[in-house]
Amino acid sequence: MLAGILVQTTVNGAVLSVNYALLALGLTLFLSVMNILFFPHGSMYMIAAFSMYYFSVVFGINYFLAAIIAIAGLAILAVLLEKGLYRPIRGDVNRVFFLGVGLEWFLESTGYLVFGLMPKGMPAVFKGSINIFGSILTWQRLAVVLISLTAIGLLQLFITRTRLGLGMRCYVEDADAAALQGIKGNSISTLTFILGVSLAALAGVLLAPVFDITASMGTPAIFKGFLVIGLGGLGSIPGALLGALILGFLDSFGGTFVGPELTGGLVFLFIVLFLMIRPRGLVGVNR
Amino acid sequence: MLELQNVSKFFGGLAALSDIDLVINQGEILGLIGPNGAGKTTLFNVVTGIFPPDRGKIIFEGKDITGLELHFVAKMGIVRTFQLTALFPGFTVLQNVLAGFHLSSELKIWEALLNTRSYRNKERNLNQKAMEILGFMGLSELKDELATDLPHGQQRAVAFGIAMASRPKLLLLDEPVSGMSLEEKSAMLDRIRRIREMGSTILIVEHDMAAVMSICERIFVLNFGKKIAEGSPEEIKNNRDVIEAYLGEESVA
Amino acid sequence: MKINFAYKGTVLLVLLLAALCLVPVFTVNKYFLHIFIIIFISIIWSSTYRFIIRTGQIHFGHVAFIGLGAYSSAALAITVHLPIWLCILLGGVTGLVFAIMLGYPALRVKALYFSIITWGSGEVLRYMYMRLKVPFGGTYGLINIPQPGNFTIPFLNLTIDWSTKVPYYFLALALMLLTLVILYRLEFSRYGLIFNAIREGDIVAQSVGINIMRYKVLVFAICAFLASVGGAFYGHYATSIAPADVTVVVTIMLGCYVLVGGQYKFAGPIIGTILMIVASELFSGYAFFKVMLYSALIVFVMLLLPEGLIGLPKVVSLMVERLRKLLARGEDSRA
Numbered sequence: 036m037l038a039g040i041l042v043q044t045t046v047n048g049a050v051l052s053v054n055y056a057l058l059a060l061g062l063t064l065f066l067s068v069m070n071i072l073f074f075p076h077g078s079m080y081m082i083a084a085f086s087m088y089y090f091s092v093v094f095g096i097n098y099f100l101a102a103i104i105a106i107a108g109l110a111i112l113a114v115l116l117e118k119g120l121y122r123p124i125r126g127d128v129n130r131v132f133f134l135g136v137g138l139e140w141f142l143e144s145t146g147y148l149v150f151g152l153m154p155k156g157m158p159a160v161f162k163g164s165i166n167i168f169g170s171i172l173t174w175q176r177l178a179v180v181l182i183s184l185t186a187i188g189l190l191q192l193f194i195t196r197t198r199l200g201l202g203m204r205c206y207v208e209d210a211d212a213a214a215l216q217g218i219k220g221n222s223i224s225t226l227t228f229i230l231g232v233s234l235a236a237l238a239g240v241l242l243a244p245v246f247d248i249t250a251s252m253g254t255p256a257i258f259k260g261f262l263v264i265g266l267g268g269l270g271s272i273p274g275a276l277l278g279a280l281i282l283g284f285l286d287s288f289g290g291t292f293v294g295p296e297l298t299g300g301l302v303f304l305f306i307v308l309f310l311m312i313r314p315r316g317l318v319g320v321n322r
Numbered sequence: 323m324l325e326l327q328n329v330s331k332f333f334g335g336l337a338a339l340s341d342i343d344l345v346i347n348q349g350e351i352l353g354l355i356g357p358n359g360a361g362k363t364t365l366f367n368v369v370t371g372i373f374p375p376d377r378g379k380i381i382f383e384g385k386d387i388t389g390l391e392l393h394f395v396a397k398m399g400i401v402r403t404f405q406l407t408a409l410f411p412g413f414t415v416l417q418n419v420l421a422g423f424h425l426s427s428e429l430k431i432w433e434a435l436l437n438t439r440s441y442r443n444k445e446r447n448l449n450q451k452a453m454e455i456l457g458f459m460g461l462s463e464l465k466d467e468l469a470t471d472l473p474h475g476q477q478r479a480v481a482f483g484i485a486m487a488s489r490p491k492l493l494l495l496d497e498p499v500s501g502m503s504l505e506e507k508s509a510m511l512d513r514i515r516r517i518r519e520m521g522s523t524i525l526i527v528e529h530d531m532a533a534v535m536s537i538c539e540r541i542f543v544l545n546f547g548k549k550i551a552e553g554s555p556e557e558i559k560n561n562r563d564v565i566e567a568y569l570g571e572e573s574v575a
Numbered sequence: 576m577k578i579n580f581a582y583k584g585t586v587l588l589v590l591l592l593a594a595l596c597l598v599p600v601f602t603v604n605k606y607f608l609h610i611f612i613i614i615f616i617s618i619i620w621s622s623t624y625r626f627i628i629r630t631g632q633i634h635f636g637h638v639a640f641i642g643l644g645a646y647s648s649a650a651l652a653i654t655v656h657l658p659i660w661l662c663i664l665l666g667g668v669t670g671l672v673f674a675i676m677l678g679y680p681a682l683r684v685k686a687l688y689f690s691i692i693t694w695g696s697g698e699v700l701r702y703m704y705m706r707l708k709v710p711f712g713g714t715y716g717l718i719n720i721p722q723p724g725n726f727t728i729p730f731l732n733l734t735i736d737w738s739t740k741v742p743y744y745f746l747a748l749a750l751m752l753l754t755l756v757i758l759y760r761l762e763f764s765r766y767g768l769i770f771n772a773i774r775e776g777d778i779v780a781q782s783v784g785i786n787i788m789r790y791k792v793l794v795f796a797i798c799a800f801l802a803s804v805g806g807a808f809y810g811h812y813a814t815s816i817a818p819a820d821v822t823v824v825v826t827i828m829l830g831c832y833v834l835v836g837g838q839y840k841f842a843g844p845i846i847g848t849i850l851m852i853v854a855s856e857l858f859s860g861y862a863f864f865k866v867m868l869y870s871a872l873i874v875f876v877m878l879l880l881p882e883g884l885i886g887l888p889k890v891v892s893l894m895v896e897r898l899r900k901l902l903a904r905g906e907d908s909r910a
Contacts, residue, residue, distance in 0.1 A: 066687075120878060129633075130877045133834045136827055137873030144866035258823075265691035300702025307695035314684040370782070396784035404782070410775040421772045425784040427765055434764040435757060445765065488783045 043170035044291045045284075050176050052283025053183045054242065058256055059263035059275040060190065061234035067270035068207055068227045070128060071121070074135030076260060077253025078142035079109055079232045083239025084248045085146065088155045091243075098160045106236040113232035117225055125224065139253070146250030154247035179241045186237055190230070191272065199226060266306050268316030277317050323348040323523055324369070324400075324492055329378030331361075331368055331547075338364040339375070340547040346492070351514070351524045353538030355531075355558075357567055360544040362527045363405070366494050370402050371395045382492070397425060399491030403498065408481030409469050416465040418480050419452040422487025452487065459483045459513065475506045482510070486517065493517065495526045499533050511537050535559065543567070595748060599741045608740040612812065614852050615747040619754045619805040621832040621844035623798035626758055628830075628838060630794050631774040633686050635826055636677075636693030637802060639700050640670040642821035644803025645810035649720040650710040652811070659723040663807040670803025671796050678792040694823055704818045716817025720810050743812050750808060754801045755845075761797070762841055770794060835876045837883025846884050 058080065065073035083105050090101035120138065124130045161174035194200035205213040206223045214220065238256075246252065259282070267278025282302065289298025310316065326344040330337065339361045346352050354362050368375045374389030381387070387395060409418050427448060433441035456462045459479045464472065469480050478498065485493060498514065499507045507530070514537060518524055528534045534541065534555070541558045543551040545567040551558055558564055599608060620641060627634045648666030651657050657665070681692045704711040711717065723742075727734045735742045761767060769790055772780040777787055810816050828851075836847020854872060858865040880886055 072687075120874070124878060124881075127881065129628075129834055129838065130881065133831055134874055134877035136831060137870040137877060140870035141867055141874060144863050144870065148863045148867070261691070261694075265688065265695075269687050296702065296705060300699055300706065303695040303698040303702065307692050307699060310684065310688050310692050310695075311680040314688050316688065372778075392778070392781040393784050393786045396782055402782055404779070408779065410772055410779060412771070412775050417768065421768055421780070421785075422783045424769065429765055429769075431766075434766055435760045437760060437764070441764070484779070484783060 039169045040291065042168045044287050046167060046170050046172050047291075048284035048287030050172075050180055050283075051287050052280045053180045054238065055259055055263050055283050056187060056276050056279035057183045057234060057238040057241070058260040059267070059279050060187065060272065061231040061238075062257070062260045063264050063270065063272055063275040064227055064231045064234070066264065068203055069125075069224055072128075072132045072135065072261075073231060074132065074257065075116075075139040075142060076231070076235050077255075077257035078139050078146070079113070079235035079253075080239040080242075080256050081146060081248075081250060081253035082112075082142070083109055083236040084243040084246075084252065085150050085155070085250075087240055087243035088157050088248050092155075092157055102240040105240055106233055109236040110229045110233050113228040114225055117228040121228070122221065122224060125220075139257075143250055143253060150248075150250055152250075154249040156247060157244045159244045175244055179245065182241060183237075186234070187276070190234070193230075194272070203227070262302075262306065264316075265310065266316060268318040271316075271318045274316055274318035281317075323383060324525075325381040326365075326369070327379045327381065329365075329368060329375045329380065331364055331373070331375050331377075337547045339368065342378070342544075342547075342549060344542060344549070346523060346525060348523055349518065349521075350540060351518055351526065351538050353534045353541040353555075354525060354527045354544065355529070355534055355541060356544035356550075359546075360567075361547040362544055363496065364547075365544070366402055366496060366527065369395075370400060370494065396488060399489075400494065401485050401488045401490035401492075402494035403478075403481050403485050403496050405496050405500075409477060409484060411470050413469055414466050415456065415461055415469055415472070415480050415483075416449075416452060418469050419455055419483045419487050420448060422484035423448045423452065425488055455483045455486050458486075458516075460509070475502045478502070479506075479510070482513065490522050492523045492525065495524065495528075497528055498526060499528065499530055507533060592752075596745075599744050603739070603741070605740055608744050610852065610856060612740065612743055612747045614849055615751040616805045616809055616812075617829075617832065617848045617852060618751050618845050620802050621829045621836075621848045622754060622758055622841075623802045623805075624826075624829045625833045625838055625844045626761070626794060626798050628833065629774065630770050630791055631686070631777075632682065632791065632795075633690045634693050635690045635823060636695075636697040637829055638821050638823060638825040639693070639697035640674065640799040640802040641806035641809070641825065642697070642700055642704070642816075643670045643673055644806030645816050645821075646704055646711055646717070647803075648807030649717045649810040649816060652721045653717065653719075654710055656721075659721065659811060663804060663811070666807030666810075667800045667804035670806070671800040674796045674799030675792060678795040679788065682788060682791040682795065694826075697821070697823055697826065701818050701821050704821070712817075714818065716815060716820070717810075718815040720814045720816070722811055722814065743808075747808065747812075750804060754805070757797070757801065759841060761794075766790075831873050833883075835873060835883055837880075837885030839882055840885045843883050843885045850884065 058076070061079075062073060062076055065071045065076070086105040086108065087098075087101055090096045090104060091098050096104075116138070120134060121131065124134065159173065159175040161178045164171050164173040165177065166172075194203065202213065202218045203223055203226065205216065206218055206220070210220060213223075263278040263282050264275050265278070266282060267276070268274030285302055285305075286295075286298060289295070289301065293301070324344075324346040326342050329339055329342045329344075331339040342365065344365075354365065356362055367373055369380055371387070371390045371392045371394065379386055379388050382398060382400060385398070387398060387400075390398075410421060413421065428444060430441075432438075433444075453462065453465070456465055459482065461476065461479055461483065464476065469477060472480065478501070482495075482498065485495075495514070499510050502510060511533060514524060514526070526534065526538065538555060541551075541553065541555055542549065543558060543561075543564050550563045550567060551561045553561070595611075598611065602608070620637065624634070624637045627637070644663075644666035646666075647669040648662040651662040651665055652659060677693075677696055681689055681696075684692060704716070705714050707713065722737045725734060725736050725738075737743070761770075769780075769785055772783075772785060773787055773790060781787055832847040832851050833844045834847070835851060836845065837843030851869075851872075855865070855869060858868045861868070876884060880890060882889070
């Protein structure tokens with residue numbers, strides 16, 4: 036039944052790739068526009084997932100409504116974080132990073148306090164599954180993939196077609212020149228935070244019915260995200276997508292045929308060697 | 323002393339340097355001029371090893387130095403100044419010049435770790451030499467000032483001091499008097515002459531024609547990556563091609 | 576006779592050193608000694624980490640050196656039964672060799688990618704420890720790591736008994752002092768000038784003949800050696816190590832120690848390490864609150880103190896100045 040396993044693994048790989056892409060995109064935005072390694076990205080994801088649990092399961096609110104509330108709420112949190120914590124220290128890369136570290140640990144431990152130690156679970160929203168060439172794909176996961184791809188497409192459109200997106204790209208090219216055009220650093224900063232965190236929130240909202248929800252779910256997610264953008268090339272959206280694709284399939288095939296532990300080690304080895312040979316990532320931008 | 327043979331450098335399809343043959347003789351002051359974009363800085367970069375030429379050879383004191391890295395080239399005795407970022411931002415003036423003494427510091431790790439007398443003597447010696455250079459540049463009183471706090475002209479003087487500290491056999495100066503007042507310019511030109519008296523050979527890139535004419539013994543003119551003229555200041559001043567190349571730019575005096 | 580006040584600092588240091596040496600005399604309390612030992616070794620780790628950062632490289636793999644030192648020393652002791660001091664030395668050498676092998680290709684690479692390479696190296700090593708049961712004990716790590724043998728100094732009639740913490744205390748103190756002296760001399764000699772030059776302007780540095788790669792690798796290797804020795808010590812002290820002990824979180828913690836204390840000054844990581852470890856112990860009664868308080872402290876310092884805690888006197892005096900001016904202005908407007 037090798038063919039069946041192969042197809043299943045491929046399908047899983049595709050699903051993983053999209054999940055990774057969603058997480059990595061937010062990080063890419065933070066990094067390329069604001070030069071911030073946004074460590075709390077994982078907590079944003081975690082808080083979104085927990086919110087979904089509480090809204091949907093505990094309070095019985097409709098899933099889609101709950102999703103909107105969760106994402107909006109996190110967007111507001113993002114603005115608060117930006118104005119209160121990140122804006123005063125903008126520019127000092129080390130300080131910004133370790134502030135993020137402290138923030139992430141703070142949010143994670145608060146999460147444990149508020150949500151408890153036991154993982155929570157959410158029932159799938161889209162029930163049932165379909166059969167692709169003998170492999171099983173649940174509707175839930177398929178929906179996640181489709182919605183994620185839509186979101187990625189919308190993001191790409193936003194960045195390339197809208198005025199705000201154009202403003203962001205101008206800021207990335209030359210912050211001073213952008214300022215002369217009336218594009219304020221503060222506005223771009225706020226916009227980046229909103230977009231980036233919303234992507235993390237979207238990931239949390241979409242994946243809440245899929246994975247166990249624990250306060251520590253954020254940490255492996257961000258590490259994976261950093262790995263993806265490291266491979267794909269920091270500061271490049273196509274790079275992040277490509278990196279997510281490769282890592283998703285590597286993890287899936289590796290997990291099935293070689294075992295998750297060995298896969299983990301080999302993936303890291305591959306990336307270390309790759310970056311030493313090609314120090315720009317796959318699609319890295321040279322700045 | 324320095325010879326460029328058939329040197330070419332391409333960026334994409336554009337020839338920044340095209341079949342350049344250049345000779346610099348020991349002890350002379352050679353000027354390199356040309357309109358903006360003519361390839362002067364590229365020539366500097368190729369000689370000092372910032373990037374290698376695509377074609378051709380560079381020979382220094384009989385040895386082939388084509389493509390050698392920047393610090394190797396410096397070790398062999400070729401030092402350059404830069405147009406921008408010519409010094410260490412966070413350092414004081416004195417520290418800047420002290421850094422320039424790297425190659426003469428004979429630094430040995432055991433001596434530094436154990437703070438031996440020989441190490442301390444060497445450092446004291448270098449400090450003295452650094453102060454001499456600062457004196458020569460007229461910067462003695464500013465020795466503890468942060469280099470980036472100084473006005474532009476003095477920053478260039480510091481950069482020059484760093485270059486001097488590395489005791490160059492061949493000194494490449496990238497626009498040494500740009501942005502300077504008349505007095506500063508004449509002081510700088512004097513210093514350049516003095517350095518030559520002390521034994522260095524000098525290659526200058528400059529836009530200021532008056533400065534070039536007054537200090538250079540020979541001039542080499544580039545345009546669009548190609549050599550268009552070479553000769554004494556008198557010859558170059560009246561050279562048709564040179565004047566044409568500069569038409570559309572600020573006119574030559 | 577005038578006392579030369581230039582030596583005031585040295586006198587203070589000597590007194591401090593004497594006090595530290597006397598601690599085990601006054602308290603054989605295992606807990607206190609343990610905390611001191613952890614602080615000493617962590618100071619080795621955080622100071623070496625800061626040194627690497629100070630050449631401008633954002634390094635995420637410091638735990639790789641620590642782990643390599645610990646694991647290789649422990650493995651040598653368990654499988655080859657070499658004397659412990661030799662194992663520790665070889666542990667340090669392993670870290671040194673690894674740093675050189677990693678350093679040459681990795682240090683060429685631009686900042687953020689260097690971070691990923693170093694992080695990745697740490698992880699690859701960690702996975703290796705997890706997979707290889709034979710020298711490294713696999714997922715559960717190594718236990719019963721041999722301690723140094725007891726021996727007696729005849730003419731002092733003193734027995735060094737490694738089952739108590741006291742000899743470890745002095746060894747840790749000695750290793751820390753050795754590390755700090757080496758790093759101090761490097762920072763305040765011409766080497767410091769070179770490292771700063773590399774960080775401030777690497778092109779200008781090269782144009783005066785500084786071979787950037789050579790010095791970056793030098794720093795990397797020396798700090799790796801010292802950190803690995805610290806790691807090796809830790810292995811024999813704690814008598815057990817596991818892959819879970821050498822995650823990237825350790826590196827990030829060390830980074831916190833350095834940044835909180837102050838990355839720009841030599842004493843920064845020392846202050847940061849002491850404070851953070853003490854804080855961690857103080858907060859440890861509060862379960863989840865411990866991490867919350869601890870991380871809140873980090874956020875607080877990052878937000879308010881650009882130069883870390885070392886910069887606190889400067890910040891305070893600036894605030895006092897501002898306050899004074901405000902009050903003066905207030906009085907003027909009333910008059």
